[in-house]
Amino acid sequence: MPKTLIAVVLLAVSALAQAGSKSIDLPPDGVQLKPSILPGYAKAQAICAACHSAEYMQYQPPTAARPYWEAMVKRMKTVFKAPVDDADIPLIVDYLAKTYGNEQSK
Numbered sequence: 001m002p003k004t005l006i007a008v009v010l011l012a013v014s015a016l017a018q019a020g021s022k023s024i025d026l027p028p029d030g031v032q033l034k035p036s037i038l039p040g041y042a043k044a045q046a047i048c049a050a051c052h053s054a055e056y057m058q059y060q061p062p063t064a065a066r067p068y069w070e071a072m073v074k075r076m077k078t079v080f081k082a083p084v085d086d087a088d089i090p091l092i093v094d095y096l097a098k099t100y101g102n103e104q105s106k
């Protein structure tokens, strides 16, 4: 595929993705992680907020289940060298699933 065609396809895909999502007003500052009494909250604050704001978590599907979050945390560790102890992964995954995923109490 020529480069321009690829660009057009990418634009169309991102336009479609935006059309399907709700519009959200972003707060001016970096989004903070949602506070929680779960032990994974402090871990996530210390580890996950180092590189990016909590917007990234906020934009994950609320239907995302535990394995999704686990894969995410492991990807952050292996791909981006996030300093996550293997022992802390279940705590962080627990916090993420219950705060941003399909285990949120409504």
Ligand code: HEC
Residues within 6 Å of the ligand: 044, 047, 048, 049, 050, 051, 052, 056, 057, 060, 072, 073, 076, 080, 081, 082, 083, 084, 092, 096
């Ligand atoms: C060393 C830096 C670093 C740390 C620490 C880090 N991330 Fe990331 N994260 C990134 C980068 C870079 C991206 C964007 C790249 C991409 O989209 O593939 C990203 C993207 C994301 C996304 C967006 C979805 C995606 O697949 O791109 C989520 C969700 C996320 N991170 C969650 C986490 C969580 C949870 C933690 C804590 C366990 C964490 N991150 C720690 C660097 C980091």
